Amino acid sequence: MAQRPKLNDFLEDLKERNPNQPEFVQAVREVAEDVEALIAENPEYHHQQILRRMSEPDRVISFRICWENDDGDICVQRGYRVQNNNAIGPYKGGLRFHPSVTESVLKFLAFEQTFKNSLTGLPMGGGKGGADFNPKGRSEREIMRFCQSFMTELYRHVGADIDVPAGDIGVGSREIGFMFGQYKRITNRFTGVLTGKGLEYGGSLIRPEATGYGAVYFLRSMLDTQGRDLDGLDVVISGSGNVATHAAEKATDLGARVVAMSDSKGFIHDPDGVDAEKIGWIKEHKGRRGGEIADYADEFSGARFHKGKKPWGVKCDIAMPCATQNELSGDDARTLLDNGCIAVAEGANMPTERDGVKAFKEARILYAPGKAANAGGVAVSGLEMSQNSERRSWDKDQVQGLLVDIMRDIHQRCRDDGTDGKGDYCDYVRGANVAGFRKVADAMLAYGVV
Numbered sequence: 083m084a085q086r087p088k089l090n091d092f093l094e095d096l097k098e099r100n101p102n103q104p105e106f107v108q109a110v111r112e113v114a115e116d117v118e119a120l121i122a123e124n125p126e127y128h129h130q131q132i133l134r135r136m137s138e139p140d141r142v143i144s145f146r147i148c149w150e151n152d153d154g155d156i157c158v159q160r161g162y163r164v165q166n167n168n169a170i171g172p173y174k175g176g177l178r179f180h181p182s183v184t185e186s187v188l189k190f191l192a193f194e195q196t197f198k199n200s201l202t203g204l205p206m207g208g209g210k211g212g213a214d215f216n217p218k219g220r221s222e223r224e225i226m227r228f229c230q231s232f233m234t235e236l237y238r239h240v241g242a243d244i245d246v247p248a249g250d251i252g253v254g255s256r257e258i259g260f261m262f263g264q265y266k267r268i269t270n271r272f273t274g275v276l277t278g279k280g281l282e283y284g285g286s287l288i289r290p291e292a293t294g295y296g297a298v299y300f301l302r303s304m305l306d307t308q309g310r311d312l313d314g315l316d317v318v319i320s321g322s323g324n325v326a327t328h329a330a331e332k333a334t335d336l337g338a339r340v341v342a343m344s345d346s347k348g349f350i351h352d353p354d355g356v357d358a359e360k361i362g363w364i365k366e367h368k369g370r371r372g373g374e375i376a377d378y379a380d381e382f383s384g385a386r387f388h389k390g391k392k393p394w395g396v397k398c399d400i401a402m403p404c405a406t407q408n409e410l411s412g413d414d415a416r417t418l419l420d421n422g423c424i425a426v427a428e429g430a431n432m433p434t435e436r437d438g439v440k441a442f443k444e445a446r447i448l449y450a451p452g453k454a455a456n457a458g459g460v461a462v463s464g465l466e467m468s469q470n471s472e473r474r475s476w477d478k479d480q481v482q483g484l485l486v487d488i489m490r491d492i493h494q495r496c497r498d499d500g501t502d503g504k505g506d507y508c509d510y511v512r513g514a515n516v517a518g519f520r521k522v523a524d525a526m527l528a529y530g531v532v
């Protein structure tokens with residue numbers, strides 16, 4: 083479909099204003115294309131330049147992080163916090179420690195987070211941060227010193243009612259503990275400034291599981307619209323970190339068979355299925371031992387490791403990209419479709435390239451974008467904030483029940499705005515973008531021009 087002049091102008095301007103930021107432009111472009119019709123129907127959105135304002139972060143904070151490694155060398159890293167939009171609540175979103183971190187990556191993540199958080203129905207704005215620090219191969223002491231140094235700058239920009247970071251790639255409960263400890267030491271305040279905390283000091287039950295479990299709940303809701311369930315389906319999952327292992331756990335729990343998982347070095351194919359015991363081994367090996375997925379093939383007979391390859395060529399019914407952005411290309415999408423894949427639920431943020439998204443949409447399969455499918459993590463972070471505010475801890479059933487309800491509601495919001503009235507097909511990407519946009523846009527209108 084030919085693009086309308088206004089959209090073209092907007093995208094040209096976006097690219098000019100954000101040179102060398104391809105991930106950010108990719109994320110904004112997708113939303114802009116989907117909300118174009120809504121903006122046309124609501125002249126006030128256009129008049130008030132809502133989309134333009136949303137795609138200019140409130141602020142991008144960039145800072146130096148100095149830390150000392152175990153050899154006594156001084157290392158210098160670059161850290162960021164992108165505070166994208168706080169129209170509906172304090173900035174909220176994870177911190178990523180990975181060598182691939184750039185301003186573009188964090189701006190795209192903070193932008194996506196704004197819509198995701200809106201979809202949860204909870205009062206959270208969008209932010210994201212991190213550093214180009216590679217935790218791999220670093221000792222626990224080095225990681226502690228890095229985290230403390232990172233928080234020594236970040237503390238002045240965050241707060242329980244201002245901006246509440248959490249984990250993301252390379253940042254788990256250990257790193258959150260180091261950062262929370264440093265925040266407390268500097269400010270002498272015990273507040274819910276971070277989520278994903280340990281249970282002993284204000285964390286929430288189910289937060290570690292929430293993103294992966296939530297993605298499977300969303301998948302279950304999609305399948306349910308076609309009268310199907312997960313029982314007996316083969317699932318391919320990329321990644322073997324927090325999101326991937328918990329997605330594997332819940333999918334297995336609901337009767338599916340996980341036949342492949344991966345990390346940055348390659349993937350394992352296990353035709354017998356990665357069952358609960360094997361998932362436990364992966365968590366321990368990749369998490370605490372800092373090992374590689376390649377070792378799985380030595381540990382479990384019948385499994386094979388494919389070095390340097392992505393898992394999308396393994397025949398499956400369901401694909402769950404749960405590693406990183408742009409990890410699934412157009413060709414990968416076509417391979418999955420040729421092999422009979424009926425549904426894709428993204429645990430990662432923007433894991434599918436634009437061409438792949440197009441292929442899934444054209445094939446009219448069940449396709450859930452990350453900002454809807456992986457919202458369970460930040461939703462339980464929102465519940466952690468509520469628990470911290472009332473200085474209480476809710477029990478597992480309560481949090482778990484709320485997570486299930488929230489994922490069901492997000493699914494419904496996507497359907498409400500994603501069905502075109504021509505048959506049953508739902509464009510979940512459009513549904514998520516339109517529903518996420520509307521709430522933030524209406525709050526921005528209420529504030530006037532700020």
Ligand SMILES: NC(=O)C1=CN([C@@H]2O[C@H](COP(=O)(O)OP(=O)(O)OC[C@H]3O[C@@H](n4cnc5c(N)ncnc54)[C@H](OP(=O)(O)O)[C@@H]3O)[C@@H](O)[C@H]2O)C=CC1
Nearest residue numbers: 250251252293321322323324325345346405406430431459
């Ligand atoms: N944690 C959370 O609550 C949430 C996370 N997400 C998203 O989910 C995704 C995974 O996050 P999470 O599980 O927390 O992170 P982890 O650090 O726990 O795990 C990341 C996994 O992805 C792999 N990976 C990372 N980068 C690449 C790459 N460039 N190519 C191939 N594999 C890669 C890692 O492999 P290796 O070990 O070899 O590096 C690892 O297996 C991210 O997109 C994140 O933004 C979304 C919502 C919430």
Ligand SMILES: O=C(O)CCC(=O)C(=O)O
Nearest residue numbers: 175176248250459460463
């Ligand atoms: O729990 C959070 O605040 C953030 C989770 C996150 O980074 C994400 O949803 O991508």
